[in-house]
Amino acid sequence: MSGNKNQPRATAKGMGRRDFLRRGAGAAGLAIVPRSVLGGPGHVPPSDLVTIAAIGVGSQGTRVMMDFLKIPDARVVAVCDVNKESSDYSEWGANEIRDKERQLLGSGFSNWGSWWKGCTCGREPARRLVEAYYGLAKASGDYKGCNAYVDFRELLEQEKDLDAVLVCTADHWHAPIAIRAMRKGKHVFGQKPMTHSVAEARRMGEVARETKRATQVAVGNAASEDTRRLTEWVRAGAIGPLREIHNWSSRPFWPQGIETPAVGEPVPEGFDWDLWVGPREYRPYNHAYLPFIWRAWYDFGTGCLGDMGNYSFDTMFRVAELGAPTAVEASSTPLFKESYPLASLVHFYFPARGEMPPLTIHWYDGSLKPVRPPELEPGREMSRENEGMLLVGDSGKILCGFEGDHPQLIPEAKMKEFKEPPKTLPRSAGFYREWLDACKGGPAPSASFEFESTVVEALLLGNIAVRTGKKLEWSSADLKITNDAAAEKLVEDSYREGFGIA
Numbered sequence: 001m002s003g004n005k006n007q008p009r010a011t012a013k014g015m016g017r018r019d020f021l022r023r024g025a026g027a028a029g030l031a032i033v034p035r036s037v038l039g040g041p042g043h044v045p046p047s048d049l050v051t052i053a054a055i056g057v058g059s060q061g062t063r064v065m066m067d068f069l070k071i072p073d074a075r076v077v078a079v080c081d082v083n084k085e086s087s088d089y090s091e092w093g094a095n096e097i098r099d100k101e102r103q104l105l106g107s108g109f110s111n112w113g114s115w116w117k118g119c120t121c122g123r124e125p126a127r128r129l130v131e132a133y134y135g136l137a138k139a140s141g142d143y144k145g146c147n148a149y150v151d152f153r154e155l156l157e158q159e160k161d162l163d164a165v166l167v168c169t170a171d172h173w174h175a176p177i178a179i180r181a182m183r184k185g186k187h188v189f190g191q192k193p194m195t196h197s198v199a200e201a202r203r204m205g206e207v208a209r210e211t212k213r214a215t216q217v218a219v220g221n222a223a224s225e226d227t228r229r230l231t232e233w234v235r236a237g238a239i240g241p242l243r244e245i246h247n248w249s250s251r252p253f254w255p256q257g258i259e260t261p262a263v264g265e266p267v268p269e270g271f272d273w274d275l276w277v278g279p280r281e282y283r284p285y286n287h288a289y290l291p292f293i294w295r296a297w298y299d300f301g302t303g304c305l306g307d308m309g310n311y312s313f314d315t316m317f318r319v320a321e322l323g324a325p326t327a328v329e330a331s332s333t334p335l336f337k338e339s340y341p342l343a344s345l346v347h348f349y350f351p352a353r354g355e356m357p358p359l360t361i362h363w364y365d366g367s368l369k370p371v372r373p374p375e376l377e378p379g380r381e382m383s384r385e386n387e388g389m390l391l392v393g394d395s396g397k398i399l400c401g402f403e404g405d406h407p408q409l410i411p412e413a414k415m416k417e418f419k420e421p422p423k424t425l426p427r428s429a430g431f432y433r434e435w436l437d438a439c440k441g442g443p444a445p446s447a448s449f450e451f452e453s454t455v456v457e458a459l460l461l462g463n464i465a466v467r468t469g470k471k472l473e474w475s476s477a478d479l480k481i482t483n484d485a486a487a488e489k490l491v492e493d494s495y496r497e498g499f500g501i502a
Contacts, residue, residue, distance in 0.1 A: 044073045050187075050439045053078040053161045055152045055177055057126035058291065059089040059097055059119055060191065063170030065126060066104050067432060068166065069133050074436060078150040078159050079126040084270030087118035090254075090292040097121065103432065105132055122270075123148040152177050156184045157268075162330055164214070164219050164439055167191060169293045171302050172493075173278055175200035178215075178449075179207050180502040187214040187439045192310035193302050194449065194456045199492035201460065203477055203501065205453030214438030215449040216431075219314045222447035223428035227407040230391075230398070231319045233407060236421035239393030242320055242355050248364035249402065250386035251304040256296040257333060257342040260285040279499040296339045303340035304365035304465055308402070309459045312389060313361075313448060315404035317455050319391070320359055324476030325350050325458050330465035333366065341368050346462040363462060373397055375410040464490045 016077060050073060054065040062099050068074040091097050097120075098113035105112055113120065127148040135143035141192050149155040156162075164187035167177050175195040178188045188208075194217045195201050208215045221227050234242055264284025273285045282301040295301035316322065325348045332344035343366020350359045362370060370390060372382055375397055387402035396414060400407045406415070409415040428434060434445040436444045444450070457476065465472050473483040481488040495501065 001303075010453050011496040014152065019477060023256060027120055032499065038468045043353045048073050048440070049075045050192055050436050051075050051077045051161060052162075053080060053159060054126060054164055054166045054168065055080045055155065056167060056169035056173070056191070057123060058083070058121045058168070059083045059091050060095060061166070062121050062126060062129070062188075063100070064166055064168055064191070065130070066100060069104065069130065071436065074432075076130050077145065077162065078147040078149060078155055079123050079130065080120075080152050080155045080450070081123040081148060082272040082276045083122040083268075084150075085120065085124045086271070087116055087120040087123035088291055089119040091119040097418075097468050101129055104129075106136065123150070145199065153180070156181060156186070162191065163187060170276070171196045171301050171306055172300045174282055175204055176279055176495075176499065176501050178204055182207050182211045182213045182215070183502055185211070186451070187435070189216045189435055190218065190449070192218045193459060194310060194452045196302060196306075196460075197493040198457050198460045198464070198478060198492065200501070201453045201456040205450045206360075208449035214435060214442075214445065216435040216438075216445040217310065217314075217447040217452045219311050219447050219452070220431040221311055221403040222318075222451075223431040223434055223445075224403075225427065226403070226407065227315050227318055228423070228425045228427065230400065230404045231257060232424055233398065234319050234391065234393075235424075238396065238409065238418065238421075239391060239398055240424060242359060242391060242393050242394030243357060244360050244362065244392040245316050245320070245393070245455070246362045246364070246370040246390040247309075247316070248369045248383065248386075248388055249304055249308045249312075249401070251307055251365055252296065252340075252342075254293050254295055255288075256303070257336055257339050258288065258296060258339050259336065259449070260338045261288045277496075279495040280491065281494075281496060298338050298340070298382060298467070301340075302460065303466070304344070305346070305363065305459055305462050305466075306390070308365075308387075309363065309462070310452070310456060311403045313455050313459050314452065315389075317458075319404065320350070320357070321353055321356065322350050322454075322456055322458075323353070324493050325461065325474055326470060327473050328458075328461045328465040329471035330462060330469065332466050332469070335467070335469065341466065343368050344466045348458055348462060373410060377411055380412075 052068055052074055054061060056074055057065060065076060069076055070357060081267050098116055102109055102112045123238040127146045130146040131143045135141045165181045167174055167188060167190045171193060174190055181188050195204055265286050267285045295307055327349040330344055330346040332341040335341055346363040348361040352358050367386060384401050384488055389402060389404055391398040395409050398407050399410050409418050438445050468487045470480050470484055472487050475482050
């Protein structure tokens, strides 16, 4: 393995930072200590800091890392990525990442990134950003406290005083990294979708429960006011018993429905392709896989459902109090041997829950949409940016944004006469705040691995239905597709030797 060989931070041999500070306070008696240790305005005592390593610092990983840099009791101490540095990453708009970094660093950094020739990310740009940001608090402006690694396994071995990790890699690496980190005693914040396969989703929930680590999947709507509000509306009977939910996405905006490259290409300098492929069967490098196009490939990504479904399914599972489905079926544009199709329609069938009737979720991607509801007045938009959610009950319909945001009863006259029910669900202190507080012993976060494991189990069954084009009967208790042996083989990933789940 390769990586930064700097000595790990340690306050005392075999003793973590918090233990060291607690024991030291009793042993040292009256001692003069820096104000930064005691805390005070603008300072957080080291015992209250959650030390974090960012694993996967492409464009999305860099965004998440910047969010945590801004939180006073979070401290990024290491970064890790198989790519040293390149300027070919995807972003949401021209100079989006560069401008966010400039905003983070402040007015003295108006020229930051002016040398970039595109969206520049990787472990070295991430390390520079971390050290520049923490250097703002130093009189000298100089800070050298962030280690950079190629291999996350070396990071977990070397960073002895580490509390938690952010996992923002491609989907196929989520479970191996998260499970190894939890077994090493680290709390985990994981990028959506939680994982790559149905069996991995179950395993991640189990390991989180066994290790009692604080875990969170990056679906912020799990902690949102809109999700709670929508749940309260449905439980109060705003549309009667809920029977159907339609959920549609404009994704993919990356190439999909493509043939496997016939030849390899030279691996870019500073990029560890073998480690990026990791648990999957090795294949030659080709630009058809990177950057971001990996979402299109069965081996590495989870397609449109994985990219966006973990958001909306989280909301639907809470609103409708869902467990695992009993069956899933799908249709799509033409299938390809190794990549997801251009568009798909997936139906998820859920059984009755107590007094709640059976429910069907209809998923549409590739800009497919459900039939326009007759209750929606002419001239009104059915969705925001071609994505949305429609809840259908026995006595009404609710039209929302993709994640259940901005709910509105339709037609408008019904919304005007609607009396919103009282707030009965506890509100969240904030998505990141939930996880950081849990790292310190607080309650489990809203989108913990234990909760999301069932959500993602259903979600990724949808991908198996897309790949097979069949209606699949599902036994969640047995983790088994009961009516199709070929589809059953897709429930669990296989792993290349040396890259499996620890």
